[in-house]
Amino acid sequence: MIPVSGQALAAARKPLWKMRHSWSWWSIPSLLLLWMLLATQFPSYILPQVWDVAGEGLDWLRSGEIWPHAIASLLEEVGGFGAAIIVSVICGFLAGFYRPFREYLVPINGLFMAIPPIAWAPLMLIIFGIGYTTIVIVIFISAVNPMILTIMEGVLQIQGQEVRAARALGARRWQLFVYVYLPASLPFITAALRIGFSQAWRALVAAEMIGASQGLGWMVSTGGEIGNSRQVLLGIVLIGTFSYLFERLLFRQIEKRYEVWRLT
Amino acid sequence: MQTAESSGGSDLVIRDLHYSYDGNLPIFTGLDLQVQAGEFLAIIGPSGCGKSTLLNLLSGFASPERGRVQLRDRVIRPEDPGLGYVFQRPNLFPWLTAIENVEFGLRMSGMPAAQRRQRALHYFQLVGLAGFENYLTTRLSGGMQQRVSLARALALEPALLLMDEPFSALDAITRETMNDELLRIWDTLGQTVIFITHEIEEAIYLADRIVVLARPPAGIYRSHGNELPRPRSSQTTKTSPLFWEYKKRLIGDIAAVMRQQPVDDAELVEMGLSVATDHA
Numbered sequence: 004m005i006p007v008s009g010q011a012l013a014a015a016r017k018p019l020w021k022m023r024h025s026w027s028w029w030s031i032p033s034l035l036l037l038w039m040l041l042a043t044q045f046p047s048y049i050l051p052q053v054w055d056v057a058g059e060g061l062d063w064l065r066s067g068e069i070w071p072h073a074i075a076s077l078l079e080e081v082g083g084f085g086a087a088i089i090v091s092v093i094c095g096f097l098a099g100f101y102r103p104f105r106e107y108l109v110p111i112n113g114l115f116m117a118i119p120p121i122a123w124a125p126l127m128l129i130i131f132g133i134g135y136t137t138i139v140i141v142i143f144i145s146a147v148n149p150m151i152l153t154i155m156e157g158v159l160q161i162q163g164q165e166v167r168a169a170r171a172l173g174a175r176r177w178q179l180f181v182y183v184y185l186p187a188s189l190p191f192i193t194a195a196l197r198i199g200f201s202q203a204w205r206a207l208v209a210a211e212m213i214g215a216s217q218g219l220g221w222m223v224s225t226g227g228e229i230g231n232s233r234q235v236l237l238g239i240v241l242i243g244t245f246s247y248l249f250e251r252l253l254f255r256q257i258e259k260r261y262e263v264w265r266l267t
Numbered sequence: 268m269q270t271a272e273s274s275g276g277s278d279l280v281i282r283d284l285h286y287s288y289d290g291n292l293p294i295f296t297g298l299d300l301q302v303q304a305g306e307f308l309a310i311i312g313p314s315g316c317g318k319s320t321l322l323n324l325l326s327g328f329a330s331p332e333r334g335r336v337q338l339r340d341r342v343i344r345p346e347d348p349g350l351g352y353v354f355q356r357p358n359l360f361p362w363l364t365a366i367e368n369v370e371f372g373l374r375m376s377g378m379p380a381a382q383r384r385q386r387a388l389h390y391f392q393l394v395g396l397a398g399f400e401n402y403l404t405t406r407l408s409g410g411m412q413q414r415v416s417l418a419r420a421l422a423l424e425p426a427l428l429l430m431d432e433p434f435s436a437l438d439a440i441t442r443e444t445m446n447d448e449l450l451r452i453w454d455t456l457g458q459t460v461i462f463i464t465h466e467i468e469e470a471i472y473l474a475d476r477i478v479v480l481a482r483p484p485a486g487i488y489r490s491h492g493n494e495l496p497r498p499r500s501s502q503t504t505k506t507s508p509l510f511w512e513y514k515k516r517l518i519g520d521i522a523a524v525m526r527q528q529p530v531d532d533a534e535l536v537e538m539g540l541s542v543a544t545d546h547a
């Protein structure tokens with residue numbers, strides 16, 4: 004779909020041994036080291052050691068207890084974020100193309116952006132009760148608004164010159180969309196996905212802490228309630244890891260496809 | 268009158284053209300121009316006199332406020348396959364490679380992949396870019412980008428080719444080669460070409476007729492037929508007495524056009540005129 008040839012991509016890639024040494028390799032290990040040092044100063048039930056938390060994780064894995072929580076969180080994320088992708092792409096493009104719709108949408112968008120999404124959680128709890136629906140709706144609200152805004156502004160930025168060139172080359176309405184607007188919008192659609200995903204993930208954890216009976220956020224909050232700091236830290240590590248994996252495995256990969264041509 | 272025109276082989280007709288941007292200062296008030304099929308017309312005039320605007324009206328990107336612009340009795344749309352447009356800037360698609368840019372128009376018209384690659388390669392080589400097929404356009408120099416843009420328009424083999432200062436970003440040597448290439452292509456394909464330029468010599472070298480445009484809203488200042496024999500070549504054409512005669516006339520015209528309103532010297536220099544030209 005993305006019409007950048009393999010050769011052009013390969014030319015932009017450097018072999019491993021020519022890559023600059025990156026200090027980023029030190030950031031996570033140094034943080035772990037700090038944790039270990041701090042943990043020596045506290046009793047284990049307050050601040051457990053790294054390996055204690057790892058052990059806790061193994062226990063959860065072995066008993067299989069971890070899966071319902073991880074899966075619940077992922078399903079909620081998929082539901083809320085997925086719906087937000089569909090709605091924001093449609094609304095973002097419409098708002099980018101049609102001024103009346105844009106004028107109508109922008110204030111609504113601004114209103115929702117001004118309210119921290121988690122503030123909707125209690126209302127959703129009253130309406131839908133504890134469970135999937137409540138959390139998905141909170142996630143959706145938190146992700147969809149910044150995504151619409153990002154896509155709309157991206158569409159507005161697509162250069163009229165490229166569209167003119169395509170029209171002069173015979174591109175009709177739908178061809179313009181497929182061959183110009185779509186590839187030209189890839190960079191900011193990825194940006195929107197990124198923003199949306201992280202907003203949704205934050206909202207998910209927060210919402211689970213308020214109104215859920217399972218999930219990673221629930222692990223953290225119940226861990227806190229029963230004074231199990233290992234469980235709390237395990238939850239935090241998992242939340243961070245999932246987020247990191249999505250970033251690396253999904254968004255980074257999409258971005259690589261166009262970073263060669265993005266105007267420098 | 269209509270029939271008289273058609274029998275004369277008139278191709279592109281502009282009648283009583285009125286245009287202004289958002290009702291501001293009018294750019295054209297009653298412009299008339301006819302271009303024969305297969306004619307090579309050059310339009311020359313000071314910066315801001317409305318040359319790009321005229322091409323926008325010709326291509327259908329803009330619509331006249333009054334009057335008509337027609338190609339063989341039909342209103343022109345930008346999407347028409349018979350129309351090619353080389354813009355003042357390259358306007359390439361940065362997500363495509365150079366050769367894919369040249370293929371773009373053929374792809375829109377649904378030509379099979381193998382055939383369109385072959386055609387694209389032909390024009391790609393014609394503009395002297397062989398070897399750069401798979402480069403991303405952001406990795407090409409400005410002049411090379413402009414040549415991709417030329418090949419992209421040519422690949423459709425349009426019957427009407429609009430060119431807005433297509434070579435102004437090129438160095439003198441490349442420019443000369445491009446001029447020769449353009450003449451050769453025009454010889455074989457026989458399109459109607461409307462070529463906008465700042466360069467008097469370029470206009471004389473290329474065109475059958477040269478229209479001098481005055482500052483808005485005055486419209487056409489004068490039209491010069493160009494009797495220089497074809498085929499033309501830099502060596503013989505640009506040294507012939509007739510060439511210098513035309514050049515003298517055009518310099519005179521442009522100086523006159525410039526004098527219609529106060530201008531600064533920098534603009535005269537840009538037109539290839541010495542500042543010494545009298546300002547009275």
Ligand SMILES: Nc1ncnc2c1ncn2[C@@H]1O[C@H](COP(=O)(O)OP(=O)(O)OP(=O)(O)O)[C@@H](O)[C@H]1O
Pocket residue numbers: 288294313314315316317318319320321355
């Ligand atoms: N989009 C626009 N909106 C309003 N005015 C415009 C617009 N484009 C051009 N103009 C005005 O119209 C006039 C003619 O512009 P145009 O671009 O056609 O000039 P030009 O002859 O092509 O100049 P150049 O040689 O510098 O390219 C100028 O005075 C300019 O200020």
Ligand SMILES: [Mg+2]
Pocket residue numbers: 318319320355431
């Ligand atoms: Mg112009």
